[in-house]
Amino acid sequence: MEVIFLLIAISLVMAVTFLYLFFKAMRDGQFDDDYTPSVRILFESQKKKVKKDQPTKPKSYE
């Protein structure tokens, strides 16, 4: 039964680690904007397609 002492210690350490990770994510601004990423994730494939179909002209706009 004494192994439970060890398990409790491990569970607490794990829980504290998750708490720390949450704070870290919060400080990094992960929860500041919860809408834009949901739109952004759909862009990636389309961007590549555009590049294939229409090669970007090297003309830069001023």
Next chain:
Amino acid sequence: MIVNPNPESLTKCFHCGEACTESPIVLEEKSFCCQGCKLVYEVLSDNGLCSYYDLEEFPGESQKLKSSKFQKFDFLEDLDVQNQLLDFKNEEECHVTFFIPIIHCASCIWLLENLMQINSGVISSRVDFIKKKVQVKYNPNKISLKELVVLLSTIGYEPKIKLSDEGGTSNPSIDNKLITQLAVAGFCFGNMMLFSLPEYFSETKLLGEGFKGLFNYLNVLLALPVIIYSANSYFLSAWNSLKQKKVNMDVPIVLGIIALFLYSLWEIFFSGNAGFMDSLGGLIFFLLLGKVYQQKTFATLEFDRDYKSYFPMAVTKLVQDQENVVPISKLSIGDVILIGDQELIPADSILLNQSAYIDYSFVTGEEIPVSIKKGEVIYAGGRQIGEPILLTVQKSPSQGYLTDLWNNDAFEKEKTGNLEPLANKVSGVFTWTVLAVAFVAFLFWSFEDLSLAVKAFTSVLIVACPCALAMSTPFTLGNTLRIFGKGKLYLKNASVVEKMAQVDTLVFDKTGTLTSPANATINFHGECLTDETKDVLKSLVSKSSHPLSNRINQWLGTRSFLKIDGFKEIKGKGLEAFYFGECICLGSQEFIGSKKLIKISDGNLVFLSIANHEIGYFHIQSGLRESSPPMIRELAKSYELHLLSGDQSHEQLSLRSNLGPQINFNFNQSPNDKLEYLQNLSRNGKHTLMVGDGLNDAGALQASEVGIAVTEQVSHFSPASDAIIDSSVISKIPEFLAFAKSNRTIIKISFLLSFAYNLIGISLAVQGLLSPVICAILMPLSSITVVIFTTVSTNLVALKKGLIKLKKD
């Protein structure tokens, strides 16, 4: 001749989706409504960014009203200004965050995040859609800040750069510290529950005494961060309130927390029992949850803007015919400044040119420009329209006619008002009652058994801790805030709801609040207009963006477009075009060359001449919103009403007949008069609510107990206020007020509900029967009941009042 009787079948602009009037500009089989939209398309197609148009249909904004002059961004070359704007700067990389209110769809995000394909100087850009902000990282050696802003403006995303951006700090939507406190409390509470469960199910007997001790000590350990960190705002608030010899809601909470903690320590260390640590963690967790829920904020809205937010950051100053861009703060009296088209005048100044045309819509809410002659004073806040003008500064920007308002004491201090939240009134009585019950219980038992007496005393304090009581207010108000937000009334914070329920005097501004440009009344005086003339007029006015043209356009209704040539808009004068070789002129009296003497008391005149023959004139007056008279009549039943207007009093008769006799009219009110009027009302013991729109109402909004700013577009400008209302829902003000009132009833009922729980708890506690298990069940149960009750009942009431609709699947 292109005759198109049905405007719906008109070609839509490929960029912005607006109907193209007359002949669209065609490029690569795509039609555009104006040069601006075409230009944006060209830029995007040159850089292979055409998926912009695949993501959403007509993603762009019409570019018709945009001025193509980018000199106005010259001030961005000033190093001081740059340092204020940049978040980060080194040799190779600069970071800057722009506020771009136009951001509205997925295409916007996509385009703005692909800026690097247009200009290689941009390293990366990231959009925050909710806040409508873009953070751009760029290489200052390849692109300057000004070029970046010009680039954004060219593709139709002009950033709003304001003085208040200085420092670049943005408030996160919910206080980060509060979230951290909640996370700590939640973490500790959850773990304490786990360690306490064996005790409740008497499993410790199976596990052995060693575990019981360990679990109890772990609970103490976990309770420490909750007490020290998570609950510290309650300790502070209770201490501050006691220092002022008042008892607010946090006092009984703190009393309960302390009693819980000390009693549990004693139980654990001296009696070897379980204590109430898990209840303590749960209590603080639920309380903080309520606090977070109450803190609903509207990310794109700002409630605390002062005049500086509206004024440009820099202005062109002339020194010996040399143009210098200087920050506003460096402007002094006597300086000669140059103001270009669409620029704001930053300080009260005297006009040096022959004439100018100034749009005071920021100041008064009235959007028709007024003409100013040489030597006359132009007040700060006016917007120049047309050719650049020269001005001599008369007063420093902070001392102007308008900005002087902000030196008034009303802006110095936080609004206090004499309305107290309901919870604070109750908590005083509540605390004393609980203390009295606790002492009576203590005395009663102390004759028999001292330890039982201590137990009864602390149990009463513990169980009476007004968790449910303290949660009913934040949850009701927080929910109301959300319901109001759905109804397009955005409150600064939850306490405004309680104030709204208690106001007894309503003050309205006239222009822009009760009246609306869209409801203008237009009369044509002169020769009868033939259908053909009306068609020509329609074609003419639809090409102009001037407010008066828009109103005539609306008045003409749906008509066919005719082909007119040589269209010219002379700013400050009028419109000119040719139809079958005949010159058609529409504009001011001098522009037409009319010499008629016409006296009008109010409104604007627009003259029409065809082939130098004067046909007649339009008389345009701003009209009441259709919804205003019924709303005023409705409100007059239960409130004292006042109307403040900066206009002349000649409209009084027609207003009185429209709005009813109960309203107190006050005309010729300067911004300062309005402020003093409100201060007088509150001095006479009235609880005031002010509804206004322009900067001229800013003082009154500040001096009132609840100031509601009206705006046509919510993300746009509005003066400092407690609430912002979309102009389309002004007619719902009676419902909003009634809803705020019924909220008070809901809070009262939920108080009763929590008293009922307290009664059960206290009756157990005075008998010394309170056990950790009962406590652990009773506390969350009462909290959850109250939360469910307030949420359900506020939603039901809102549904009944038509403020929210059931979603139809």
